Amino acid sequence: MEFDTVIHGGTLVTASETARGDIGIRDGRIVALAERLDGGNRRIDAGNRLVMPGGIEAHAHIAQESSSGIMGADDYLSGSISAAFGGNSSFIPFAAQHRGQSIDDVIATYDARAARSVIDYSYHLIVTDPSAEVLEDQLPRAFQRGITSFKVFMTYDMMNIGDGGMLDILTVARAHGVITMVHAENNDMIKWMNARLAKAGLTEPRYHAISRPELAEEEAINRAVSLAKLVDAPLFIVHVSTAGGAAIVQRERLAGTRLFAETCPQYLALTREALDRPGMEGAKFVCSPPLRDAETQDALWSHVRAGTFDSVSSDHAPYRYDETGKFMNGRDIPYPRIANGMPGIAARLPYLFSEGVVGGHLSLQDFVALGSSNAARIFGMTKKGGLAPGKDADIAIWNPEATRTMTLAGQHDSMDYTPFEGMELTGVPEVVMNRGAVIVEHGELRATEGQGQFVARAPHALRGPGHRVKELDPARNFGARIAPE
Numbered sequence: 224m225e226f227d228t229v230i231h232g233g234t235l236v237t238a239s240e241t242a243r244g245d246i247g248i249r250d251g252r253i254v255a256l257a258e259r260l261d262g263g264n265r266r267i268d269a270g271n272r273l274v275m276p277g278g279i280e281a282h283a284h285i286a287q288e289s290s291s292g293i294m295g296a297d298d299y300l301s302g303s304i305s306a307a308f309g310g311n312s313s314f315i316p317f318a319a320q321h322r323g324q325s326i327d328d329v330i331a332t333y334d335a336r337a338a339r340s341v342i343d344y345s346y347h348l349i350v351t352d353p354s355a356e357v358l359e360d361q362l363p364r365a366f367q368r369g370i371t372s373f374k375v376f377m378t379y380d381m382m383n384i385g386d387g388g389m390l391d392i393l394t395v396a397r398a399h400g401v402i403t404m405v406h407a408e409n410n411d412m413i414k415w416m417n418a419r420l421a422k423a424g425l426t427e428p429r430y431h432a433i434s435r436p437e438l439a440e441e442e443a444i445n446r447a448v449s450l451a452k453l454v455d456a457p458l459f460i461v462h463v464s465t466a467g468g469a470a471i472v473q474r475e476r477l478a479g480t481r482l483f484a485e486t487c488p489q490y491l492a493l494t495r496e497a498l499d500r501p502g503m504e505g506a507k508f509v510c511s512p513p514l515r516d517a518e519t520q521d522a523l524w525s526h527v528r529a530g531t532f533d534s535v536s537s538d539h540a541p542y543r544y545d546e547t548g549k550f551m552n553g554r555d556i557p558y559p560r561i562a563n564g565m566p567g568i569a570a571r572l573p574y575l576f577s578e579g580v581v582g583g584h585l586s587l588q589d590f591v592a593l594g595s596s597n598a599a600r601i602f603g604m605t606k607k608g609g610l611a612p613g614k615d616a617d618i619a620i621w622n623p624e625a626t627r628t629m630t631l632a633g634q635h636d637s638m639d640y641t642p643f644e645g646m647e648l649t650g651v652p653e654v655v656m657n658r659g660a661v662i663v664e665h666g667e668l669r670a671t672e673g674q675g676q677f678v679a680r681a682p683h684a685l686r687g688p689g690h691r692v693k694e695l696d697p698a699r700n701f702g703a704r705i706a707p708e
Contacts, residue, residue: 224255226263228659233269233620236587237276237610238596246274248616251658255612267654267661269620275591276608277312277617277655278572281347281598282461282485282536284564285316286336290351290381293551293562296541296637300339300672302568305539305636307342307662307670309569310652312617313607313678315598317374318346322381326350326361330368340675341668342657343617345604347404348373350392351382358395366399369679371603374404374461377443378511383410389450397456400682402483402601404459407443407468408435408512417559426557428505432495432513434558440512441467448475448482452690457481457683459601462538464490464512466522473531481689483601485534486523488567488574489514493642506549507640509561510540528584533597535579537571540564543639569634570643576621576650603680616659625651635668 226247235244235256247255247263285302288294297305299316306314318333320326326348337344348365350357350373362373375392376382384392389405396403416434420426425433444460448471451458463469463486472484495514498505508514526532542548542562552560572594579585585593599608606615627633629643655663662670 225249226254226260228265228267228616229260229263230267230269230274230618230620231260233272233274235274235610236591238588238592241587246610246616246618248659251616251660253610253612253614253616256610267620272653273587273621273623274610275619275621276595276610277619277657278310278594279598279604279607280306280311280314280537280539280568280571281534281602282487283314283316283539283568284541285539286333287317287319288321289562290321290379293542293548296543296548297539298339299337299344300341301637302539303340303342303344303675304668304670305569305634307655307668308633308635310572310619310621310655311342311568312619312655312657312662313343313604315345315347315372315602317349319349320351322352324352326357326365330365330370334677337677339672341662341670341672342675343678344675345678345680346370349382350375351384353384353388353392358391362395363399366401366682371400371680371682372402372404372459374406376406377447378406378408378410378413380410386446386450389447390454393451393456393458394454397454400684402457402459402683403451404461405447406462407440407447407460409439409443412436412439412442421557428503428509428558428561429495429499431509431558431561432498432515435511435513437465437467437515440465441471444468444471448480451482452480453692453695455481455689455691457483457685460484461536462487462490462512463532464515464519466519469523469526469531473526473529476531479689481685483533484531485536486527486532487536487538488571489538489565489642490523491520491527491578492574492646494520497642503554506561507544508565508642509549509558509563510538510565511563524584527579527593532593533601535571535575535593537567538564539566539568541566541636541638545639565642566634566636566638567642569636570629570641572652573648573650574643574646576623577648580623581649601683603683604678605681607678616656618656619652620654622651622653624649625653627651
């Protein structure tokens with residue numbers, strides 16, 4: 224068999240196993256795995272390093288306006304380059320609908336923006352205006368295109384669709400084999416806390432963490448899960464930041480609920496003490512849900528080890544520490560007016576490898592699952608996330624012993640800070656490939672603008688028993704059918 228490329232001399236790692244072997248690549252796909260493969264127009268010596276599926280970043284905000292009109296610093300060129308240097312070969316950023324927009328226009332806008340990407344991409348839609356036309360016509364058209372996930376919000380006045388809106392969305396998702404993602408925080412709890420803090424004159428960045436209590440997340444996760452169970456729809460809880468929220472996810476998963484969840488490196492690496500830096504430096508660490516305390520960190524790591532989370536995603540939200548980002552509303556402002564989010568797309572996998580694998584929390588197989596394979600499975604990227612014949616040759620070769628200090632320059636994004644500055648990490652992705660093409664090689668970018676391709680994703684395959692509400696079971700209710708099959 225003729226190969227375009229052979230990767231040899233490495234240890235192959237997937238989400239289920241580890242073995243010495245070679246990989247043969249032709250026309251951008253893996254076509255052979257063996258103990259030894261000869262030939263290849265190009266032979267890449269892995270040098271006893273780890274050969275793993277390329278990372279899939281499943282939660283990132285790229286070239287996306289916030290509901291208040293702030294555009295993030297990274298477009299699809301800089302954002303995809305940063306992702307590639309972090310060991311990722313594909314990503315699924317958000318395509319955000321704002322009130323009054325059609326889904327068709329949203330997709331057209333992001334298609335134009337994403338054309339600059341150096342890695343493969345898809346979108347999660349953000350739905351904030353679930354009109355009848357959106358639900359009955361526009362969303363099904365997007366699903367046919369291969370956009371098989373979307374996100375809704377339970378907080379932020381301009382994005383919160385309410386419980387009734389969520390039920391409508393979940394019902395449509397269930398009918399079309401689509402997975403709904405949710406930002407779960409209780410909007411009224413947060414507004415009530417903001418008002419009390421403002422009345423007391425407590426408006427510095429440090430109070431951001433206090434303004435969004437752990438209970439606000441825990442209540443909203445419980446409510447979101449209950450709504451999804453009513454219509455037996457799959458649900459994905461994004462950026463879980465609390466021990467109580469993680470415990471709800473763990474309990475419901477064990478009960479058979481169609482539930483998935485993620486946490487993020489910032490909740491494992493940082494605490495709310497970062498918000499208390501001098502002056503307005505704490506603004507760099509304003510994100511929602513907020514950073515918590517060390518006790519919560521320990522609990523989240525326990526849930527990572529226990530398998531509560533399907534992925535660890537960056538929630539890359541790149542707002543610069545200047546008037547274009549964090550301080551678009553001015554410098555001397557209360558914390559609710561500071562742009563909400565932190566960068567981290569290049570730091571996600573290096574942090575997870577160093578603190579997870581080297582730190583003894585995770586096996587290599589866990590690392591691959593949390594960083595790539597689970598996202599491919601859940602979000603329908605059937606050709607990604609594995610090392611097997613027929614899969615795209617999306618591959619990252621990691622040096623597990625190399626160390627480096629996290630710096631802004633090393634993120635290769637358009638930001639002016641990194642919240643991980645100065646961290647000493649072990650484990651470096653030295654070579655990253657996308658469909659057989661080397662895009663990063665020993666610290667050098669080899670990709671060209673626009674070589675990434677849109678990935679049409681498969682419908683979500685329902686697994687497990689799910690949840691049948693008695694009142695919606697036709698067998699128990701005189702044959703009444705009031706929910707989609």
